[in-house]
Amino acid sequence: MADERYVPGLENVVASETSISYLDVEGEEIVLRGYDLIELAGCVAYIDVAGLLLGGSLPDPEHRAAIERGLQSEYGIPEAVYDMLGRLPKGAHRMDVLRTGISALASYDGELDDPSEEANGRKALRLLAKVPQLVANSHRLLQGQPILEPRGDLSYSGNFLYMLTGREPDALEERLFDQSLIAYSEHEMPNSTFAARVIASTMSDMYGAVAGAVASLKGNLHGGANEAVMEMLSEAETAEELEAIMLGKLARKERIMGFGHRVYMRKADPRALLMKEALSKLAAAKGRQDLYDICAAGEAVMKREKNLYPNLDYYAAPVYALLGIPVPLFTPVFLAARTAGLCAHVIEQHARNRLFRPRVRYTGPRGLQP
Incomplete structure (x- = not known):
């Protein structure tokens, strides 16, 4: 017999076991794989935190360099995707545009339906490389501005801010933006992460799970x-x-x-x-x-x-x-930062999956006759 306890909003209901993150409210600490997120923001860069979330440990200099090379090798958006996004209504909500762009990118990934940890790790790297470009350049296209390609002489966060604003950031701007990306990178089980894990639990692909998270994050009770x-x-x-x-x-x-x-x-x-x-x-x-x-x-x-x-x-x-980031891009930037955490959750869900299938408490009529 089903347990019919009803908890509105699933508040304080434990839905998953995870080794990715935990909100220690009493200790006033956000734990990312054993580290305090705020302490990480003070001493490492977003790319290191992404490596921690996806790989399980803070990357050493050699691993970090490999991540950076991997990201640079995955830069670039298919021209057909940009062409499609540029044809959307200029007033389209930028989260709707981003969701469309991520869905379109899925069609170009030859490993789309391979849920192995190795393939999922490569897909996560591709999303980390491409989502910032989707965020910045889809907006530029709809504003009638030319796209900006990532620059090889800028860091990951420096490139993102450059594409968002059209100018090279100074050291302070880059560092503070990088800290904001770390702050948004992962936060246990908010609605968007739960949405991604629910989608992933059907063994759907990583792009679909992240696109679902975009839809969730759009709401002003969450990312908006x-x-x-x-x-x-x-x-x-x-x-x-x-x-x-x-x-x-x-x-x-x-x-x-x-x-x-x-x-x-x-x-x-x-x-x-x-x-x-x-x-x-x-x-x-x-x-x-x-x-x-x-x-x-x-x-x-x-x-x-x-x-x-x-x-x-x-x-x-x-x-x-x-x-200098346009207001309509605030929530898409949030999603871009959260991509590392979302992908980590999808990888973890696929690795030890259990399909989410809750029950309801029925409040409608019974016994009606046609």
């Missing part, structure tokens, strides 16, 4: 929150104006994006603190202390009024704005 945060911040020129906007939203019982988290609840998201520090550095370098002060004021309002703390999206949004 960073765009909503920036839209709110853009309405205020002073801390006082932002406070008035927030108080108005609260009075109307509207949800304010960028605050609260299903897991952290009444604790600070460690990644938000990382990005708050990044915003402080970037604001100082660009003469935008006003933006930092406005964001800090908004944080104080929500702590005072609702006892809620900011999550990663609240401070990542203004960091991306100061880096």
Whole structure:
């Protein structure tokens, strides 16, 4: 007989065993294969974290160089894919465009239906190489701008930011952007990762699982929150104006994006603190202390009024704005960063698979006669 316990939203239900990551809420630590994510962000680059997530250990210099060579060898998007994306409506949501692009890329992968760990690892590398190009260049195409190819003289994160903004980043911009990618790289079992694992549990391919995660991440209750945060911040020129906007939203019982988290609840998201520090550095370098002060004021309002703390999206949004990243690309950038974590979960799911097949509690009528 099925266990009919009903947990709305599956809150605190353990759905998988994993060696990839864990949110230690009590210890205020995000564990990535034994390492503290925040500590990693302070001493290694995103490419190292991607290697850790996909390979199980931090790469040594020789392995790191091999990963970089592998990524560079997989750069490049088929012209037919770009041609198709360029024909989409200019106002298409960029996550819809990205989902379409990832689905199209699947057709060009000769190992698409090979679920072995070795083949999945190679597919993960291809996705890591190509997703940033899809994010940046599909937007450029729909804006009527020429595509930008990755440059051999730039790092992985430097290339991504270059393609997003059309200019070579300075050292501070590149490092802070890299830290944001680490912050977004993996976060245990949010909706999008669960969606990817559910799809992978049917033994569907990695591209399909990642495309499903894109659809999940689009929602403003998940990844789309960073765009909503920036839209709110853009309405205020002073801390006082932002406070008035927030108080108005609260009075109307509207949800304010960028605050609260299903897991952290009444604790600070460690990644938000990382990005708050990044915003402080970037604001100082660009003469935008006003933006930092406005964001800090908004944080104080929500702590005072609702006892809620900011999550990663609240401070990542203004960091991306100061880096010159177009707002419609905030969520696609999130997905690009999360690609390493998503692929790690697909590899793990395929390696020891169990099809997800939950039951329901039926609340409809019975015994009706036709």
